[in-house]
Each structure stands twice: as C-alpha cells, then as structure tokens.
Amino acid sequence: MTKKKNGRPLKLDGKRTRFIKARFTEEEYALLRNLWLSLGLKESDFLRQRLLISSAVSNKINAVEVLKHLNQIGAEIGRSGNNINQLARHANFLNKRGMLSAEIVLQFNTIFTDYISIFRGMERATRELLRLLKA
Incomplete structure (x- = not known):
C-alpha cells in the first residue's frame, strides 16, 4: 500500500530555482x-x-491606495445619487400640488445632463485606470 501525499502538487514548469545576489549600501x-x-x-x-x-x-502605482481612493469616489457618487433622488421627490411633490414651474424643470434638466456627462467621464477614467492596474 502506497502512502498518499498531502499538500499542494509540485510545480513542474516555471519553477524558480536560480538566485541572483547583489550587495547594497x-x-x-x-x-x-x-x-x-x-x-x-x-x-x-x-x-x-x-x-x-x-x-x-515608470509605473510606481500602489494598487491599495488607488482602490481606497476609488472607494471614496464611489461613496461620493452614491451621495450625489441620493441628492438627485431627493430633488426628484421634491419635484414630484411640487408637481402634484401644481407649484412646479417650467423654469425649475429646465434648470434641473440642465444640471442633470451635466451630471450624467461627468459621471460617464468618470466611468471611462475608472475603466482605463483598472486596465492599467491589471497590466
């Protein structure tokens, strides 16, 4: 009866066996x-x-720091989304009471269009950054 080996299988290809030594101050x-x-x-x-x-x-990127900043940006985007939802709720409230003017709707649509374009630009930049980190 043969004894069963435990543990990870041995690596056959690409095993690093050579050493380079250097002296530094x-x-x-x-x-x-x-x-x-x-x-x-x-x-x-x-x-x-x-x-x-x-x-x-030339690539001195600390992935942990980058991901921390991306998390902060994501949280800020979430907060801005909450603000937009509050504005939409308030606009619906005013609309039901007949107090919503066309000027306010136009102003909101302009600001919201700007927000969407900025958000899409941030999405593109984030995807590009993640591609660079992956490479």
Whole structure:
C-alpha cells in the first residue's frame, strides 16, 4: 500500500530555482525597501519586476491606495445619487400640488445632463485606470 501525499502538487514548469545576489549600501537598501513596501509587493516580486519589465521603472502605482481612493469616489457618487433622488421627490411633490414651474424643470434638466456627462467621464477614467492596474 502506497502512502498518499498531502499538500499542494509540485510545480513542474516555471519553477524558480536560480538566485541572483547583489550587495547594497544601507541607504540603497532602505530606498528599495521603501519602494516595495509602498507598492505593496514582496521583495523578490519587486526586484523581479524591476529587472525583467522595462516599464516597471515608470509605473510606481500602489494598487491599495488607488482602490481606497476609488472607494471614496464611489461613496461620493452614491451621495450625489441620493441628492438627485431627493430633488426628484421634491419635484414630484411640487408637481402634484401644481407649484412646479417650467423654469425649475429646465434648470434641473440642465444640471442633470451635466451630471450624467461627468459621471460617464468618470466611468471611462475608472475603466482605463483598472486596465492599467491589471497590466
């Protein structure tokens, strides 16, 4: 009877077996360490990217920070949506009582059109940013 192996199967292709050694001064190491920590990467992943990917030198994006800011933007969009709903409710209330003027409707439609165009621009920019982060 053979003993069953437990754990993850061994990686056959693409296994990293070679090491590169380098010496740094304390200042150089501190600079590199701050970079990989600010980017949220492990030391080996950071060095591998810097050595193998030429565009990694110019792309210093901290994905965690970007996602935090995107969450804040999403919350702000939600708040603006709530404000629009409140305005629509108030307009319906005024309309039922015959107090809604055409001037107010025209002004609301103009502002709402501006809001929609800004929102679509933000959607495009967010999609582009997520594509860049994915690459």
